[in-house]
Amino acid sequence: xxxxxxxxxxxxxxxxxxxxxxxxxxxxxxxxxxxxxxxxxxxxxxxxxxxxxxxxxxxxxxxxxxxxxxxxxxxxxxxxxxxxxxxxxxxxxxxxxxxxxxxxxxxxxxxxxxxxxxxxxxxxxxxxxxxxxxxxxxxxxxxxxxxxxxxxxxxxxxxxxxxxxxxxxxxxxxxxxxxxxxxxxxxxxxxxxxxxxxxxxxxxxxxxxxxxxxxxxxxxxxxxxxxxxxxxxxxxxxxxxxxxxxxxxxxxxxxxxxxxxxxxxxxxxxxxxxxxxxxxxxxxxxxxxxxxxxxxxxxxxxxxxxxxxxxxxxxxxxxxxxxxxxxxxx
Amino acid sequence: xxxxxxxxxxxxxxxxxxxxxxxxxxxxxxxxxxxxxxxxxxxxxxxxxxxxxxxxxxxxxxxxxxxxxxxxxxxxxxxxxxxxxxxxxxxxxxxxxxxxxxxxxxxxxxxxxxxxxxxxxxxxxxxxxxxxxxxxxxxxxx
Numbered sequence: 001x002x003x004x005x006x007x008x009x010x011x012x013x014x015x016x017x018x019x020x021x022x023x024x025x026x027x028x029x030x031x032x033x034x035x036x037x038x039x040x041x042x043x044x045x046x047x048x049x050x051x052x053x054x055x056x057x058x059x060x061x062x063x064x065x066x067x068x069x070x071x072x073x074x075x076x077x078x079x080x081x082x083x084x085x086x087x088x089x090x091x092x093x094x095x096x097x098x099x100x101x102x103x104x105x106x107x108x109x110x111x112x113x114x115x116x117x118x119x120x121x122x123x124x125x126x127x128x129x130x131x132x133x134x135x136x137x138x139x140x141x142x143x144x145x146x147x148x149x150x151x152x153x154x155x156x157x158x159x160x161x162x163x164x165x166x167x168x169x170x171x172x173x174x175x176x177x178x179x180x181x182x183x184x185x186x187x188x189x190x191x192x193x194x195x196x197x198x199x200x201x202x203x204x205x206x207x208x209x210x211x212x213x214x215x216x217x218x219x220x221x222x223x224x225x226x227x228x229x230x231x232x233x234x235x236x237x238x239x240x241x242x243x244x245x246x247x248x249x250x251x252x253x254x255x256x257x258x259x260x261x262x263x264x265x266x267x268x269x270x271x272x273x274x275x276x277x278x279x280x281x282x283x284x285x286x287x288x289x290x291x292x293x294x295x296x297x298x299x300x301x302x303x304x305x306x307x308x309x310x311x312x313x314x315x316x317x318x319x320x321x322x323x324x325x326x327x328x329x330x
Numbered sequence: 331x332x333x334x335x336x337x338x339x340x341x342x343x344x345x346x347x348x349x350x351x352x353x354x355x356x357x358x359x360x361x362x363x364x365x366x367x368x369x370x371x372x373x374x375x376x377x378x379x380x381x382x383x384x385x386x387x388x389x390x391x392x393x394x395x396x397x398x399x400x401x402x403x404x405x406x407x408x409x410x411x412x413x414x415x416x417x418x419x420x421x422x423x424x425x426x427x428x429x430x431x432x433x434x435x436x437x438x439x440x441x442x443x444x445x446x447x448x449x450x451x452x453x454x455x456x457x458x459x460x461x462x463x464x465x466x467x468x469x470x471x472x
Contacts, residue, residue: 106424106425271379271383272378272379272382274421275377275378275379275381275382276377276378276379278378278414278417278418278421279377279378279379279414281417282378282410282413282414282416282417283410283413283414285413286413287409287410290406290409290410290413291399291400291406291409293409295412295416298412298413298416299416301413302413302416302417302420305417305420307424308417308420308421308424309421309424309425312421320382321379321382321383321385321386322382322385322386322425322427322464324425325424325425325426326425326426326427326463326464327426327463328426328427328428328459328460328463
């Protein structure tokens with residue numbers, strides 16, 4: 001095909017697993033290469049930010065952005081991509097919902113500096129020197145991007161056209177981009193704005209395991225139990241985010257005996273993934289003998305959930321209703 | 331804090347707590363007017379997201395009233411409420427919001443006096459805590 005689209009892949013606070021996921025297309029990546037010219041992809045090739053800056057407005061057809069927006073540089077990249085791209089896709093959970101780096105919202109920049117540059121046993125830093133955005137030494141100006149106090153999802157910075165969630169996105173979902181791109185090339189048509197390239201149902205709906213009684217009497221952490229491989233993990237007491245998480249990932253974790261961690265984010269009907277999960281867990285945990293449980297018994301049951309925010313909002317804290325730690329009395 | 335009048339959102343179940351509030355009204359029992367009450371069919375229908383949204387929109391406290399254990403009109407809704415509230419309190423405290431801002435009370439339809447009492451106590455407690463820390467941001471961003 002002689003006509004090709006221009007594709008850019010930008011990144012913020014990311015582990016680059018999303019880049020690997022794109023490479024995991026294997027031979028299908030040749031289909032992608034026949035449809036698209038890559039104009040920016042710093043992880044895979046030697047691209048500099050200045051090259052992105054030189055690109056004209058709306059010159060890029062489709063941009064993928066993966067990673068949380070965590071620093072001023074990330075925000076700059078987002079604005080550059082948005083201005084230069086006709087379509088921008090939030091690629092991966094960090095970009096869609098803030099992701100694991102978004103759990104930084106439970107702490108503050110000062111506390112992070114305190115831990116990293118002062119309190120860790122291997123740190124010797126009596127003057128408590130921390131990263132500055134600008135330092136002048138011997139007539140040279142050195143600069144660093146500013147670390148923001150909060151991590152944010154792409155949609156909190158710029159207008160997002162499509163979402164492709166997953167940590168990393170499942171290859172079968174990335175493959176769905178290829179017909180979208182080829183259709184765009186042939187007809188100029190695109191799916192409706194805001195489309196989430198995944199399933200519309202919850203993971204539980206697609207889960208291959210058997211559900212029996214939908215009750216849990218105690219919680220096991222994954223290392224404490226060898227689960228029955230055919231039966232619902234939640235019913236066996238393993239915290240599985242399936243009831244509050246979007247499907248479409250192909251039940252990758254479930255298929256290898258691990259519970260869902262919620263990387264696909266909430267379904268379209270759900271405003272807040274963690275709150276939905278609280279509701280789901282509270283409804284089934286201790287339900288069997290609920291009439292015999294005193295408040296103290298329930299407290300003990302809930303003690304087994306070690307880190308409610310970290311578990312229920314593992315990938316979606318920045319887009320939650322209360323999306324960061326607040327301080328009482330401040 | 332002087333002059334601070336907390337805004338409290340109350341969810342009360344149709345069969346017990348709301349009827350209890352009604353009785354308090356009929357009996358002309360006085361209690362502070364800070365409670366904005368929403369009637370729901372069962373306290374078990376109160377989703378954690380309602381509580382979070384109330385706080386996010388600036389409520390200083392959230393009150394949940396249901397039937398005494400064993401008295402739920404739908405058999406077991408209030409047991410689920412209890413478990414949800416206990417887990418929610420843990421979530422709130424991790425998010426830096428005092429779990430005292432969320433209060434669950436059992437009030438029967440015959441307990442008008444008790445309704446007025448628990449609401450008065452809760453309002454006093456929230457007054458002590460001061461304004462919802464999220465409120466500042468609500469004021470800034472609308």
